[in-house]
Amino acid sequence: MTETHTSMELAVEKLREAILSGTLLPGDKLHQDRLAEMLGISRTPLRAALTSLTQAGLVTYESNRGFAVREFSLDEVAGAFAVRAELEAMACRLAAANMTEEDARHLAGLVNDGDRLLETGELKPENLGDYRRMNVEFHTAVMRLSGNPWIRTFIQSLHNVPAASDRVIMWRDFKVIERSHDDHRRIARALSQGQGERAAALMREHITFALEHLHQQLQLYPQDFLRVPNLNKPVKRRMGGRSKRTNP
Amino acid sequence: MTETHTSMELAVEKLREAILSGTLLPGDKLHQDRLAEMLGISRTPLRAALTSLTQAGLVTYESNRGFAVREFSLDEVAGAFAVRAELEAMACRLAAANMTEEDARHLAGLVNDGDRLLETGELKPENLGDYRRMNVEFHTAVMRLSGNPWIRTFIQSLHNVPAASDRVIMWRDFKVIERSHDDHRRIARALSQGQGERAAALMREHITFALEHLHQQLQLYPQDFLRVPNLNKPVKRRMGGRSKRTNP
DNA sequence: ATTTCCAAGAATGTATCCATATATGCAAGT
DNA sequence: ACTTGCATATATGGATACATTCTTGGAAAT
Numbered sequence: 162m163t164e165t166h167t168s169m170e171l172a173v174e175k176l177r178e179a180i181l182s183g184t185l186l187p188g189d190k191l192h193q194d195r196l197a198e199m200l201g202i203s204r205t206p207l208r209a210a211l212t213s214l215t216q217a218g219l220v221t222y223e224s225n226r227g228f229a230v231r232e233f234s235l236d237e238v239a240g241a242f243a244v245r246a247e248l249e250a251m252a253c254r255l256a257a258a259n260m261t262e263e264d265a266r267h268l269a270g271l272v273n274d275g276d277r278l279l280e281t282g283e284l285k286p287e288n289l290g291d292y293r294r295m296n297v298e299f300h301t302a303v304m305r306l307s308g309n310p311w312i313r314t315f316i317q318s319l320h321n322v323p324a325a326s327d328r329v330i331m332w333r334d335f336k337v338i339e340r341s342h343d344d345h346r347r348i349a350r351a352l353s354q355g356q357g358e359r360a361a362a363l364m365r366e367h368i369t370f371a372l373e374h375l376h377q378q379l380q381l382y383p384q385d386f387l388r389v390p391n392l393n394k395p396v397k398r399r400m401g402g403r404s405k406r407t408n409p
Numbered sequence: 410m411t412e413t414h415t416s417m418e419l420a421v422e423k424l425r426e427a428i429l430s431g432t433l434l435p436g437d438k439l440h441q442d443r444l445a446e447m448l449g450i451s452r453t454p455l456r457a458a459l460t461s462l463t464q465a466g467l468v469t470y471e472s473n474r475g476f477a478v479r480e481f482s483l484d485e486v487a488g489a490f491a492v493r494a495e496l497e498a499m500a501c502r503l504a505a506a507n508m509t510e511e512d513a514r515h516l517a518g519l520v521n522d523g524d525r526l527l528e529t530g531e532l533k534p535e536n537l538g539d540y541r542r543m544n545v546e547f548h549t550a551v552m553r554l555s556g557n558p559w560i561r562t563f564i565q566s567l568h569n570v571p572a573a574s575d576r577v578i579m580w581r582d583f584k585v586i587e588r589s590h591d592d593h594r595r596i597a598r599a600l601s602q603g604q605g606e607r608a609a610a611l612m613r614e615h616i617t618f619a620l621e622h623l624h625q626q627l628q629l630y631p632q633d634f635l636r637v638p639n640l641n642k643p644v645k646r647r648m649g650g651r652s653k654r655t656n657p
Numbered sequence: 658a659t660t661t662c663c664a665a666g667a668a669t670g671t672a673t674c675c676a677t678a679t680a681t682g683c684a685a686g687t
Numbered sequence: 688a689c690t691t692g693c694a695t696a697t698a699t700g701g702a703t704a705c706a707t708t709c710t711t712g713g714a715a716a717t
Contacts, residue, residue, distance in 0.1 A: 166472075167472045167473070167669095167670065167671095168670080168671075169670080169671090170472070192698080193698075193699070194697095194698075194699095202671080202672090203671060203672045203673075204671095204672085204673090204699090205453070205670080205671055205672065205673090206670075206671065206672095208457065208699090208700090209456065209457065209460050209670095212457050212460045212461050212464075213460050213461075213463070213464050215461070215464075216460075216461050216463075216464030216465055217464055218562075224414075224415045224418070224678095224699090224700090225415070225677085225678050225679065225698085225699060225700075226678095226679075226698090226699080227698070227699065236556075236558075237558060237559075240556075240557040240558060240559050240560075241559055243499075243557055243559075244496070244499075244557060244559045244560065244563070247495060247496070247499050248492070248495070248496075251491075251492075251495050308484075308488075309488040309491055309492065310485060310488060311485075311488050311489055311491075311492045311563075311567065312488075312492065314466075315492070315563050319559065415699095415700065415701095416700080416701075417700080417701090440668080441668075441669070442667095442668075442669095450701080450702090451701060451702045451703075452669090452701095452702085452703095453700080453701050453702065453703090454700075454701060454702095456669095456670090457700095457701095472669090472670090472708095473668085473669060473670075473707085473708055473709065474668095474669080474708095474709075475668075475669065658717105659716105659717085660715105660716085660717080661714100661715085661716080661717095662713105662714090662715085662716095663712105663713090663714085663715100664711100664712090664713090664714100665710105665711085665712085665713100666709105666710080666711075666712090667708105667709085667710075667711090668707105668708085668709075668710085669706100669707080669708070669709085670705105670706080670707070670708085671704105671705080671706070671707090672703105672704085672705075672706090673702105673703085673704080673705090674701105674702085674703080674704090675700105675701085675702075675703095676699105676700080676701075676702095677698105677699085677700075677701095678697105678698085678699075678700085679696105679697085679698075679699085680695105680696085680697075680698085681694100681695085681696075681697090682693105682694090682695085682696095683692105683693090683694085683695095684691100684692090684693085684694100685690105685691085685692085685693100686689105686690090686691080686692095687688105687689090687690080687691095
């Protein structure tokens with residue numbers, strides 16, 4: 162069984178990673194020839210990848226004017242959190258009715274993993290990746306347990322909104338992390354006991370606070386977030402670029 | 410001033426229409442050469458269109474095995490209604506806080522349009538298109554008023570689920586239409602008076618009932634919905650082939 | 658008769674080439 | 688000096704040709 166990766170799929174992954182990690186900044190124009198050369202493929206699969214990412218919401222497209230990395234307003238980011246809160250709360254209500262013993266154990270296990278990662282009283286940098294994975298898996302598990310596939314689909318695309326993604330855990334305040342993890346613990350227990358409304362309320366607050374906290378962090382450390390959307394930039398940034406152009 | 414429609418965008422429209430209208434049935438394999446010829450374009454823009462539709466959720470794709478019209482399970486259809494109910498209820502809560510006089514008038518106007526279309530005590534076939542447009546515009550307006558762009562985005566993609574689309578109004582029972590329209594009236598008034606929770610409750614029921622009604626209709630008139638997904642159709646016509654074997 | 662293997666056909670994936678639309682820069686006119 | 692218009696350059700959109708993978712039909716062996 163060959164893991165047949167078509168090169169368009171590879172391009173999608175590479176580009177998604179580049180955009181979400183900030184290598185490509187919002188507003189950057191996605192020049193087909195250069196990108197194709199950088200990725201070592203031709204323009205055909207690249208265009209397919211860009212088309213795909215356009216529908217996924219990561220890039221924008223205008224006829225005859227090409228693709229560009231999508232920019233998000235603060236309102237859109239806030240809206241993303243609001244919808245996340247609502248849909249994941251919904252997932253809790255639904256999941257509570259479907260929980261089996263095994264499901265309960267799985268969630269409890271994830272909470273346990275978090276306990277271990279935080280037991281030193283801090284979130285060590287080398288544990289950040291594991292904590293993030295645990296966090297993602299917890300939320301994903303709840304949505305899966307809801308039995309409604311659309312919830313996962315939509316939350317997934319909300320994670321393409323840079324600041325709304327649960328990829329980012331830049332919480333400097335350990336107390337906030339601890340509280341957040343305690344939310345998980347309570348949610349897991351509430352779900353296991355069939356307390357759907359309670360779990361939903363916890364989840365809604367869990368996510369709503371994340372937005373509030375983001376706002377605070379944005380006030381305190383704007384430079385961490387404000388990769389300034391280069392508005393009508395005079396600067397042509399190129400990624401790893403070999404510049405082969407000679408004009409000024 | 411040419412309405413510069415790139416031929417990929419045209420293909421997207423044509424295909425979307427063909428799929429939603431049932432010309433292309435769920436499970437149908439989307440043969441690139443044939444489709445390209447039918448649409449009068451080459452495979453390049455066609456593939457772009459298919460890629461786009463894949464992300465939009467109307468078709469599926471597997472590496473080296475091509476595209477096909479997506480099939481939806483009854484569970485997925487039900488799930489679509491459930492999420493619609495939740496998100497549009499959310500839109501009501503948000504919209505109630507944002508309503509201006511003009512917004513109120515707009516909604517009232519739409520309700521009025523519906524009144525006129527139904528005043529004869531029936532929904533005449535020639536009015537069905539107008540009624541549908543009014544219905545779509547009403548729901549769209551509420552979502553727009555919510556100020557959260559994601560709600561519209563997601564509901565939009567739920568309308569790609571054939572039976573969950575509000576394109577279909579195949580209500581034979583006039584009482585059901587009348588009640589549904591009365592829901593609109595109450596929702597419009599509730600929103601205008603800032604009664605967000607009430608509007609949300611009405612909207613949730615409005616949509617939840619639509620699913621229940623769909624279930625009923627599906628029991629009564631299954632043939633209207635069950636456009637049978639033609640599983641591995643035996644048409645293997647090879648033209649120009651040298652082996653002309655007589656049909657059994 | 659059934660199964661296995663191989664080869665030819667067909668369809669998909671990718672690269673390259675051509676056409677068209679947009680952007681840029683220079684010249685001419687006011 | 689500024690604006691306008693045109694010519695050239697550049698980028699994107701689409702078509703065709705080529706490569707790779709999958710499917711299918713048949714022959715040989717058990």
